[in-house]
Amino acid sequence: SCCGSDCCWPAMISNVDRLSDEESLETETMKTKDRGPGVTKTQAKYPKSGVAPPVVPFEPVCRPHAAPLSMRLVPEKVKSDNVKTTKLMSKPIVMQSFGSVRLYGATYRANIGYLSQRGKQDFGTQICYWDQYKRACRANKVKRNGQHRFVPPLLAEWIAGIPRDWTLPECGKVCRERYNELFPPVSEEAAYPVISMFSGIGGLELGLREVCFPIQYVEQNEHCVAVLRSRMFEKMIADGPVAEDVTTYIPSPSIKKRARGICAGFPCQDICQAGHCLGLQGERSYLVDHVFRVADECESVSFVFLENVAYLLSAAMSHVMDYVLQELTRRGLRVRWTTVTGHMVGVQVCRERVFLLATKGDFHFQNLTLMTSDEMESRALEPWNHRDRPELHCWLSTECTQQDQQRLQSVGNMVIPRCAQLALHVLEHSMRA
Numbered sequence: 001s002c003c004g005s006d007c008c009w010p011a012m013i014s015n016v017d018r019l020s021d022e023e024s025l026e027t028e029t030m031k032t033k034d035r036g037p038g039v040t041k042t043q044a045k046y047p048k049s050g051v052a053p054p055v056v057p058f059e060p061v062c063r064p065h066a067a068p069l070s071m072r073l074v075p076e077k078v079k080s081d082n083v084k085t086t087k088l089m090s091k092p093i094v095m096q097s098f099g100s101v102r103l104y105g106a107t108y109r110a111n112i113g114y115l116s117q118r119g120k121q122d123f124g125t126q127i128c129y130w131d132q133y134k135r136a137c138r139a140n141k142v143k144r145n146g147q148h149r150f151v152p153p154l155l156a157e158w159i160a161g162i163p164r165d166w167t168l169p170e171c172g173k174v175c176r177e178r179y180n181e182l183f184p185p186v187s188e189e190a191a192y193p194v195i196s197m198f199s200g201i202g203g204l205e206l207g208l209r210e211v212c213f214p215i216q217y218v219e220q221n222e223h224c225v226a227v228l229r230s231r232m233f234e235k236m237i238a239d240g241p242v243a244e245d246v247t248t249y250i251p252s253p254s255i256k257k258r259a260r261g262i263c264a265g266f267p268c269q270d271i272c273q274a275g276h277c278l279g280l281q282g283e284r285s286y287l288v289d290h291v292f293r294v295a296d297e298c299e300s301v302s303f304v305f306l307e308n309v310a311y312l313l314s315a316a317m318s319h320v321m322d323y324v325l326q327e328l329t330r331r332g333l334r335v336r337w338t339t340v341t342g343h344m345v346g347v348q349v350c351r352e353r354v355f356l357l358a359t360k361g362d363f364h365f366q367n368l369t370l371m372t373s374d375e376m377e378s379r380a381l382e383p384w385n386h387r388d389r390p391e392l393h394c395w396l397s398t399e400c401t402q403q404d405q406q407r408l409q410s411v412g413n414m415v416i417p418r419c420a421q422l423a424l425h426v427l428e429h430s431m432r433a
Contacts (some may be wrong), residue, residue, distance in 0.1 A: 031380035034208055048310075048354075049338040051430070052325045058336070058433070060426040062373035064380035066343045068096035073129040075115040087117040092131075098349045099123040101156045102412035104274065105405075108151040123159070124151045127395045136392040150400040153407040155390050160203075161347045161416040164388045167407035169202060169226030171233050179236055182385060183417070188213050188238070190367040191375060194258035195298070197246060197291055200414045201227045202237050204265050207420025211365045212263065212305075213238035216255050220244045223406040224413075246290045256298045264291045265307040265415050271317050272309045279320045292327045302363045304328065305424075307415050310339050310352040324356070333358035338426050344376075345418035346384040353415065355423035364431045371425045384418070 076087040082419040099121050101108050110124035119125040127133050128149065137144050157166055163182055165173040186209055196205050196214040201224050201308065205214055219242055231237045243249045251259065269275045270282025280286045288306075295301050312321050328335050337356040342349040366369055371379075383389075400408075 031256045044250060044313055045315040046321055046337075048313065048314040049426075049430075050336070052335045052337075053329055058430045061347055061429045062376045062432060064344050064373075064377040066192055066346060066348070066380045066383075068343075069098065069348055070130045071095040071098070071126065073115060073120055073126060074131050074134070075129060078114045085349050089115040089117065089120060089319065093120060094121065095126060098159060099126055099257055100349055100412070101151060101159065101408055102274065102350045103269075103409050104189075104412075105195075108156065108408045109400070109414065110149040110151075112146050112149050122345045124149065124396065127151070128186060133392055133395060140391075140393040142393050147398040148396040150404070151408065152390070152394070152397045153404055153411070154388075155395055156408050156411040157387060158388055158390065159349050160411045160414060161342065161345070161384050161418050162201075162203060162206070162386050162411075162414070166231070167227055169223060169230055169403075171230045174231070176234075176235065178388065183209065183236075186210055192302075194254065194261040194263050195251065195259050195294060196240075197249075197262060197264040197294065198266055198287075199228060200224050200265065201410045203414035203417050204305075205237060206417035207415065208263060208305065208424055210421070211368050211424065212261055214263070215240045215258055216251065217242045217402065218244075218246050219248050220246070221410070221413075224410050227410065249290070249294070251294060251297055251425075257300060259298045261303040261305065262291055262295055262298075262302055263305045264288070266291060268309045271312055271320060273311055277316060279317055280323060285320065289327075292331070295331065302360045304333065304356075304357040304358040306358075307353055307420065307423075309402070310354050312354050313339070328356075328358040332337055333360055336427050336430055338430075340419040340423045340426070342416055342419060344380050345416065345422055346379055346382050347416055347418065348383070351416060351419070353419055353423075355420065355427065356411070357424075357427040359431070365424075365428050366430055368424075370429055370432075371422075376422065379418070379422075 046055065049060060050057045072092055072094050074092045078088065099107060101123055107122045108124050110128035111119045112128055115129050115170060134144070142148070153167055154164055157164055163174050163179050183206060191210070192212045193215040194212040195216045195218070197218045199217040199219040200206070215238070217228055219228065225242050228237070228242060232239045266288040267284035270278045270285035272329065276282060291304065295304060306324070312319055325335055335356055335358045337354055339352055339354050341352045343376070
């Protein structure tokens with residue numbers, strides 16, 4: 001059963017064709033200069049879910065959605081005439097979703113001077129001008145004197161769907177009882193060993209723990225590596241060596257023999273709209289090539305699970321999606337993809353992401369007990385981890401230490417575990433259909 005007319009992906013997009021080589025080259029050249037005429041935020045080249053080749057949309061069993069927020073932002077009178085932007089908000093506006101904490105400081109550092117069209121999308125600024133936050137501060141006698149402007153890591157962790165203190169690079173900080181409640185123990189006997197590339201702080205691996213466990217991590221960020229090792233020591237993620245340079249990483253003979261899959265949330269900085277939109281010509285997103293290289297070196301690999309921003313499906317980034325699909329399919333893998341947002345799993349942030357599952361032959365996760373549509377819907381309607389939700393008047397703090405900044409940036413670069421889990425179940429449903 002579905003949860004209403006807006007729940008299922010549209011099955012009407014059946015005539016979406018892949019770009020030709022000439023069209024892909026033309027699009028790529030255009031993107032190196034600017035965003036190009038006619039390329040809008042909503043323009044799509046690929047459907048939100050599909051199979052390649054050919055591009056055929058499939059209708060997932062359910063696309064649940066939580067009720068949208070009604071967050072009323074009330075701008076205050078600008079105290080200075082030296083405001084550099086002309087796009088000031090002068091009237092209250094209602095937002096239906098929290099903004100994401102990302103790598104950029106503006107997303108977790110509130111602009112206390114004024115509310116702009118751009119700032120209304122940033123999480124920290126949203127909180128600062130949210131009428132409920134203002135009332136909570138008054139009720140708890142918190143003076144809003146311009147010092148409260150930073151999103152605390154505990155709030156960022158909650159909004160990203162991970163356990164409290166997960167981003168601390170220290171052992172013994174994450175409550176074992178709460179962790180087991182949020183992520184019930186699973187048996188590794190029925191799961192597949194995988195290589196985790198661009199591991200971050202392990203969000204993707206948490207979401208896929210029903211079907212796989214890492215035997216090797218590849219991550220260069222020092223803070224993220226420290227977090228991974230702390231969570232490994234606590235037995236909250238699978239133990240395994242950490243390689244720090246994806247460009248020089250070569251799997252050991254034992255890893256090559258054991259690995260049945262590769263999981264990777266490859267860099268999005270050159271794909272997302274907040275970046276430079278250089279695609280494969282950028283300095284980061286081209287690193288997906290090393291996923292394909294490692295797959296070639298591990299003959300036992302039967303599946304590849306990838307994640308990136310949903311803008312990958314846009315016309316502007318179609319040359320990147322084309323390239324990823326071509327590299328996977330020419331290795332004999334059948335590719336399925338789907339998009340998931342935080343709203344679909346009870347997390348009150350959109351953070352739309354595309355997940356791709358490429359499998360060899362008739363491989364599928366036969367031991368996975370699939371969620372039903374009703375179970376997916378109940379997850380969407382039940383708020384995530386309400387017990388660890390910080391008190392509203394504590395949603396902005398007066399300081400942001402270097403470690404706080406590292407923790408916030410690691411959250412900005414991670415995959416929401418429940419989003420990865422839902423994508424896994426939706427894609428496995430399509431394989432069994």
